[in-house]
Amino acid sequence: MSIRSGKLMSSLEKISSxxxxxxxxxxxxMEILALAGxxxxxxxxxxxxxxxxxxxxxxxxxxxxxASPSLSEICSGLGKTCESMEEDSTILSGLEKGEIVFxxxxxxxxxxxxxxxxxxxxxxxDYSENRIWSDDEIAFLRIVGHSIASLFIVHSLIKRDEPLxxxxxxxxxxxxxxxxxxxxxxxxxxxxxxxxxxxxxxxNEISMLSLKAKTLEEAAGIIITEVSEKPGxxxxxxxxxxxxNTDIEVxxxxxxxxPFNEGQIEDRAVELSGPGYLLSRHLKDGAAYRRxxxxxxxxxxxxxxxxVIFDGSGELDGSVSYLFGVAxxxxxxxxxxxxxxxxxxxxxKVSQSLRRATEIITxxxxxxxxxxxxxxxxxxxxxxxxxxxxxxDGDELVIVGGKWPDQLDFTGRHFTIxxxxxxxxxxxxxxxxxxxxxxxxxxxxxxxxxxxxxxWMGVPLIxxxxxxxxxxxxxxxxxxxxxxxxxxxxxxxxxASIGINNSRLHEEVEQQAIRDYMTGIYNRRGLFxxxxxxxxKAKRYHTDTGxxxxxxxxxxxxxxxxxxxxxDFVLKVAxxxxxxxxxxxxxxxxxxxxEFVVILPMTDLAKTREAAKRLCNALCSSAVEYNExxxxxxxxxxxxxxxxxxxxxxxxxxxxxxxYISKNAGGNRVSGGEIND
Numbered sequence: 190m191s192i193r194s195g196k197l198m199s200s201l202e203k204i205s206s207x208x209x210x211x212x213x214x215x216x217x218x219m220e221i222l223a224l225a226g227x228x229x230x231x232x233x234x235x236x237x238x239x240x241x242x243x244x245x246x247x248x249x250x251x252x253x254x255x256a257s258p259s260l261s262e263i264c265s266g267l268g269k270t271c272e273s274m275e276e277d278s279t280i281l282s283g284l285e286k287g288e289i290v291f292x293x294x295x296x297x298x299x300x301x302x303x304x305x306x307x308x309x310x311x312x313x314x315d316y317s318e319n320r321i322w323s324d325d326e327i328a329f330l331r332i333v334g335h336s337i338a339s340l341f342i343v344h345s346l347i348k349r350d351e352p353l354x355x356x357x358x359x360x361x362x363x364x365x366x367x368x369x370x371x372x373x374x375x376x377x378x379x380x381x382x383x384x385x386x387x388x389x390x391x392x393n394e395i396s397m398l399s400l401k402a403k404t405l406e407e408a409a410g411i412i413i414t415e416v417s418e419k420p421g422x423x424x425x426x427x428x429x430x431x432x433x434n435t436d437i438e439v440x441x442x443x444x445x446x447x448p449f450n451e452g453q454i455e456d457r458a459v460e461l462s463g464p465g466y467l468l469s470r471h472l473k474d475g476a477a478y479r480r481x482x483x484x485x486x487x488x489x490x491x492x493x494x495x496x497v498i499f500d501g502s503g504e505l506d507g508s509v510s511y512l513f514g515v516a517x518x519x520x521x522x523x524x525x526x527x528x529x530x531x532x533x534x535x536x537x538k539v540s541q542s543l544r545r546a547t548e549i550i551t552x553x554x555x556x557x558x559x560x561x562x563x564x565x566x567x568x569x570x571x572x573x574x575x576x577x578x579x580x581x582d583g584d585e586l587v588i589v590g591g592k593w594p595d596q597l598d599f600t601g602r603h604f605t606i607x608x609x610x611x612x613x614x615x616x617x618x619x620x621x622x623x624x625x626x627x628x629x630x631x632x633x634x635x636x637x638x639x640x641x642x643x644x645w646m647g648v649p650l651i652x653x654x655x656x657x658x659x660x661x662x663x664x665x666x667x668x669x670x671x672x673x674x675x676x677x678x679x680x681x682x683x684x685a686s687i688g689i690n691n692s693r694l695h696e697e698v699e700q701q702a703i704r705d706y707m708t709g710i711y712n713r714r715g716l717f718x719x720x721x722x723x724x725x726k727a728k729r730y731h732t733d734t735g736x737x738x739x740x741x742x743x744x745x746x747x748x749x750x751x752x753x754x755x756x757d758f759v760l761k762v763a764x765x766x767x768x769x770x771x772x773x774x775x776x777x778x779x780x781x782x783x784e785f786v787v788i789l790p791m792t793d794l795a796k797t798r799e800a801a802k803r804l805c806n807a808l809c810s811s812a813v814e815y816n817e818x819x820x821x822x823x824x825x826x827x828x829x830x831x832x833x834x835x836x837x838x839x840x841x842x843x844x845x846x847x848x849y850i851s852k853n854a855g856g857n858r859v860s861g862g863e864i865n866d
Contacts, residue, residue: 197329198533200228204336215253218337222255225333229326231313232257236337237299238309239281252309252341284310289327298322302334307341310334328533404531405429409439416497417441424498431491532673535570539677542566543684550688556696559688560590563660563681568592570677572669573662574641578685579604579612580650580658586612589658607633615647615659621682622647623675625668644669648682652690660685705779707757708764716778720788720837723776727790727831734831735789735797738844739804742823742856744783755815756783763822766811767804786841794830798862801826809857825851828861 204221218236226234235254280299283290290299290310297314311334313322409427416425426440485493546566550559560578567576577591577599586604593599606613611631615622624630627645634642647661660682664670703715711719727734741747741763748756760783767785771777776788787804789797808822827847829840847861854860 196228197325200224201329201332204333214340218253218340219255221333221337221340222253225329226255226257226313229313229329230315232316233312233314235312236302236309236334237312238307239284253337291322296320298327298330300327300330300334302331302338307338309338311337324536325533403534406437406439409437412495413439413441416495421499422497426496427493428496429491429493535673535677539570539680542569543680546681546688547684550684550691554692556689556692557590559685559692563685563688564590564592567660567662567678567681571662571674572664574665576660576662578650578658578660578689580689581616581656586658611645611647611661612659615649615661616656619649619651619656621649621675621679623670623672625670627663627667641665643667646670646675646678648675648678650682650686650689652686657686657689708761708779710764710768711776711778713778713780716776716780716786716788717837719776720778723788723790724831724835724837728833732791733793735792735794735800735828736830736840736844737787737789737797737801737804737826737828738780738841738848739785739801739824739826740848740852741783742825742852751815751818758815759813759822762811762813763808763824766807766822770803770807771800780841786844792830794828794862797828797830798859801828801859805857805859823857825849825856826859826861827851828859 203224207217207220222234222236225231233254233256236252238252280290284299284301285308287301289301291297296316297312299310299312302309302311311330313330409429413425413427416422422441424440424442426438429437431437479499481497481499483495483497485495543566546562549562563578564576567573573592575591575593577588577593579586579588582603584606586606588599588602588604590600604610604612606616609631610633611622611624611627622645624645627642628634631645633639634645642663643666644664645661646663647659649656650658650660660678662670662678703711703718705712723734726732741759744756744759747759760779764777764779764785767787768777771787772789774790776790778786778788780786787800789800792800805824805826808824811822812819813822825848827844827850829843829847831840844861850860851858
């Protein structure tokens with residue numbers, strides 16, 4: 190986390206812990222602005238309330254403002270700034286549409302705050318040059334604006350509800366009355382007062398406990414726990430519907446239906462003032478069950494509904510439901526704060542992981558290291574069950590790395606790119622795919638090897654506008670991923686593409702450094718780099734390693750008679766003929782001029798000699814034609830095998846001695862392989 194982000198998070202925690210029900214609303218708003226202004230290093234910070242401009246009323250006015258003490262003179266013109274904003278229909282129109290508005294100089298940002306009874310904006314000004322407002326700062330200011338708006342709304346509601354305090358005297362009047370009716374009235378009044386006190390206490394408790402919540406799910410759980418423990422509450426449920434992410438529902442108890450029997454009376458619904466309350470009554474064995482529904486629009490992406498079922502004989506009048514309406518504003522503030530804090534935290538984690546992955550990838554150009562780092566950092570921001578990077582290999586995808594449970598490893602596995610498969614959709618559409626119910630969307634996930642995949646995401650790896658593969662993650666739960674997870678995967682796919690491409694280019698450069706430019710086989714450098722590694726294995730595991738050295742017979746005469754181009758042609762043909770006879774594990778190199786060396790891992794001396802004879806026969810039995818001249822390629826061979834503590838240079842010297850024995854004997858033969866070679 191950056192120093193600035195850390196200050197913003199610390200400031201939000203202080204703001205959330207303020208006792209907002211105590212003291213005056215303006216004083217508390219000023220304290221919030223002061224905390225926020227210092228955290229964001231602003232010169233001026235103010236809440237700006239706007240009217241209904243659609244009717245032509247430009248009645249904007251600053252509700253509360255804060256100015257940096259060191260710049261109080263500059264900020265003294267705040268009123269004029271607000272007046273100019275009043276006259277600027279473009280700014281007001283943008284705010285009304287929910288848009289973030291920046292001044293031409295960039296010194297001021299205005300963020301809309303539209304909450305139920307409050308329509309306005311929070312404005313932040315910085316008179317330093319070239320201020321760039323980050324996403325974290327915008328989200329921070331949005332939370333601060335909604336916090337102050339909620340503060341004003343709650344204080345205005347409490348002020349309107351002042352007559353409720355006078356109701357405390359009503360029980361005393363009821364006590365002086367006689368008869369069962371008055372006794373029942375007293376019981377109802379006591380019940381209502383208990384509920385009211387409980388609601389007010391609940392507001393403070395939830396405000397404090399919500400500081401512990403890191404996600405909306407945690408916050409919803411805290412709210413339901415607190416509400417369910419209040420007197421008279423039978424059941425409660427909080428539902429949050431989201432457009433981009435998975436819906437949330439938390440409730441107390443196993444069932445939420447109101448108990449009923451044959452004696453149930455007809456529901457009585459009463460629409461109350463406030464954010465959509467609905468009160469209904471059910472009876473069971475003479476006990477009343479009442480449902481209170483409070484709708485909460487958190488933002489354009491999320492809406493919520495708090496439902497509370499009360500039991501007991503007391504009636505819930507409009508005043509009690511009104512208090513729950515006040516509580517709903519606090520709940521919205523809590524959920525809104527947690528929502529944006531969790532998104533800021535997720536963004537921070539993604540940024541950190543991307544930065545770490547980028548730093549490591551730029552330092553290491555090895556493909557295996559690149560893939561390992563990407564998967565490790567990806568696991569810190571996306572809760573996947575398994576992950577894989579798959580690259581195109583002709584008409585197939587091959588897994589080049591990833592992470593799987595239970596020590597499984599699917600590296601090297603090939604997949605055909607069939608139509609209607611996830612890989613086909615990602616590559617042919619060149620777009621990200623999010624499947625929240627993978628087994629319903631793709632039949633391939635129903636086969637035994639992949640039965641655990643219930644959710645799946647895949648993003649193409651693209652270089653120069655062409656896909657080179659995909660990066661995919663999955664989960665053993667349905668609906669495990671959301672839109673933010675997909676955005677994170679996209680970001681990792683971008684750096685993965687760059688990292689893999691750089692690794693490929695690096696490997697190509699390395700191969701060019703150890704490959705012979707003319708024949709395409711290893712050069713002397715490649716021979717020693719790879720050969721020394723094979724000898725270390727032979728020494729460590731006590732295994733055999735053979736070595737063959739050969740050169741072309743009469744190669745100088747061929748050059749003199751037919752020219753150097755003919756000599757080059759013969760070297761290329763000889764390389765191709767011998768390469769077809771060798772194993773993929775064998776190290777075939779051009780030692781220099783017309784001399785070649787072959788290292789044969791896991792091969793004893795006898796089999797090395799047999800391999801050399803096969804090469805000798807393959808060369809001399811192949812008719813070569815160059816410029817209408819036909820001839821056979823003949824070569825002299827020398828062989829040897831690894832001896833404990835041997836060196837590659839020592840083995841080459843022994844094989845070279847045997848090669849000259851073959852050459853002195855007329856060539857086109859194999860020497861060496863004897864005990865004292």
